[in-house]
Amino acid sequence: MQDSSFLSIDPVERSVSLDAGHPGFYQAPNPVYAALHAQTPTFYWREQRQWFFTGYDLVNSLLRDKRFGRQILHIASREDLGVPEPLAHTRHFDKAEEWSLLELEPPEHTRLRTLVNRAFVSRHVEKMSGEITDLANRLIDEFEPRGETELLSSFADIIPVTMIARMIGIPDAMGPQLLKWSHDYVGMYMFKRSRADEEAADRSAREFAEYISSVIAERRREPRDDLLSHMIHTEHKGQFLTEEELISTTIVLLNAGHEATVHQIGNSVRIILEEGLTSGLDPADLFRDAGTTERTVEECLRICAPVHIFQRYCLEACEIDGVTLARGDKIGLILAAANLDPRKFENPLTFKAERNEGANLSFGAGIHFCIGAPLARLELNIVLPLLFKRLPGLKLAASPQVKDVYHFHGLERLDLTW
Numbered sequence: 001m002q003d004s005s006f007l008s009i010d011p012v013e014r015s016v017s018l019d020a021g022h023p024g025f026y027q028a029p030n031p032v033y034a035a036l037h038a039q040t041p042t043f044y045w046r047e048q049r050q051w052f053f054t055g056y057d058l059v060n061s062l063l064r065d066k067r068f069g070r071q072i073l074h075i076a077s078r079e080d081l082g083v084p085e086p087l088a089h090t091r092h093f094d095k096a097e098e099w100s101l102l103e104l105e106p107p108e109h110t111r112l113r114t115l116v117n118r119a120f121v122s123r124h125v126e127k128m129s130g131e132i133t134d135l136a137n138r139l140i141d142e143f144e145p146r147g148e149t150e151l152l153s154s155f156a157d158i159i160p161v162t163m164i165a166r167m168i169g170i171p172d173a174m175g176p177q178l179l180k181w182s183h184d185y186v187g188m189y190m191f192k193r194s195r196a197d198e199e200a201a202d203r204s205a206r207e208f209a210e211y212i213s214s215v216i217a218e219r220r221r222e223p224r225d226d227l228l229s230h231m232i233h234t235e236h237k238g239q240f241l242t243e244e245e246l247i248s249t250t251i252v253l254l255n256a257g258h259e260a261t262v263h264q265i266g267n268s269v270r271i272i273l274e275e276g277l278t279s280g281l282d283p284a285d286l287f288r289d290a291g292t293t294e295r296t297v298e299e300c301l302r303i304c305a306p307v308h309i310f311q312r313y314c315l316e317a318c319e320i321d322g323v324t325l326a327r328g329d330k331i332g333l334i335l336a337a338a339n340l341d342p343r344k345f346e347n348p349l350t351f352k353a354e355r356n357e358g359a360n361l362s363f364g365a366g367i368h369f370c371i372g373a374p375l376a377r378l379e380l381n382i383v384l385p386l387l388f389k390r391l392p393g394l395k396l397a398a399s400p401q402v403k404d405v406y407h408f409h410g411l412e413r414l415d416l417t418w
């Protein structure tokens with residue numbers, strides 16, 4: 001049994017008390033995951049009142065298991081499950097989520113994902129590489145002569161939102177507004193959220209949807225070579241995306257499309273610099289060629305993933321790893337902890353760019369596998385080597401603080417000098 005001010009593990013009962021809002025946890029979750037792996041990789045989290053899974057094989061198989069889904073209301077009523085009625089003050093948010101890929105299950109999910117996939121094909125992603133390089137170089141040009149920068153605001157915040165907005169067909173000038181909407185919107189995914197967070201998310205969902213609707217109208221009149229025009233005109237077996245599906249999909253792509261990538265750029269730069277300090281790792285070796293760059297990017301995704309937990313509903317009663325689950329129960333899959341399973345990765349808390357032990361689970365698995373993974377990987381494989389090449393001698397100017405939002409694991413700021 002392990003005890004600290006924020007963590008207490010009872011391996012016999014497989015019961016854990018863990019304060020997700022305690023800096024001792026969210027500033028450094030990896031040692032906590034290591035303790036869970038050592039004592040009880042499957043556990044009942046008392047504060048969250050549900051079971052959580054951290055074992056790599058279990059998480060990987062649960063993500064693909066048809067007995068679990070992101071949604072439950074397609075097979076059961078609110079009454080059946082005792083789920084409260086939707087709240088009036090979050091109705092615009094709920095509307096925007098109604099057709100979000102992330103919230104659907106087959107057959108609706110299959111139909112929508114097939115249509116979106118047809119528009120979001122790799123040729124659209126690959127042709128972004130020149131633009132990613134140009135934008136990253138332009139941003140570095142601006143701060144390079146100063147010898148210091150706060151990397152999130154001057155670099156990491158800007159690239160993912162600009163790229164996904166350009167792909168969709170939204171002007172660059174909308175970037176700051178999109179960031180604001182998206183930031184308010186993802187406030188709804190926090191463990192602890194206030195009424196004010198909910199109202200901000202709802203207001204932003206309404207404004208976001210109205211704006212997207214006006215761009216859709218423009219593209220219907222005058223199609224361009226952008227993702228939105230492709231989504232409007234994509235057809236599969238005589239079916240098209242409806243107006244509501246187009247709005248929800250555009251919002252989810254814009255939201256999911258940048259927040260995680262912003263944090264992953266920050267987390268990756270931080271771990272590489274810290275490893276340089278502690279184990280003498282040289283960034284030049286990490287980014288020697290495309291192959292080493294790719295392995296470095298994957299090791300960063302494994303050891304400091306930007307989104308830690310995804311939930312699933314149990315769609316039919318079953319037993320998983322000795323835990324009896326009833327229809328309607330929620331479970332938590334901790335992807336970031338699965339990436340640290342010592343049964344899968346040797347010395348999992350150690351950064352080893354040369355690892356060859358299989359895929360990390362940071363982009364999920366199964367039918368909801370991240371649709372934006374090729375774009376996120378392309379961005380990371382371009383911007384990380386570029387930063388270290390253009391700013392030799394890069395180092396941390398201050399000790400980075402992690403944001404107090406457990407759902408996203410990212411930094412408040414990343415102050416650098418060179």
Ligand code: HEM
Pocket residue numbers: 063070101102103113164252253254256257258260261264306307310311335361362363364365367368369370371372373375376
């Ligand atoms: C490092 C960056 C990213 C990470 C770590 C990440 C992670 C994830 C994960 C774990 C899921 C699966 C969720 C689940 O199974 O419940 C997911 C789904 C999704 N992601 Fe990402 N993502 C990233 C970047 C992006 C980007 C750039 C886009 C858009 C261009 C995007 C769009 C989506 C969408 C639309 C889904 C839902 C897919 C579905 O449900 O069928 N993501 N992402």
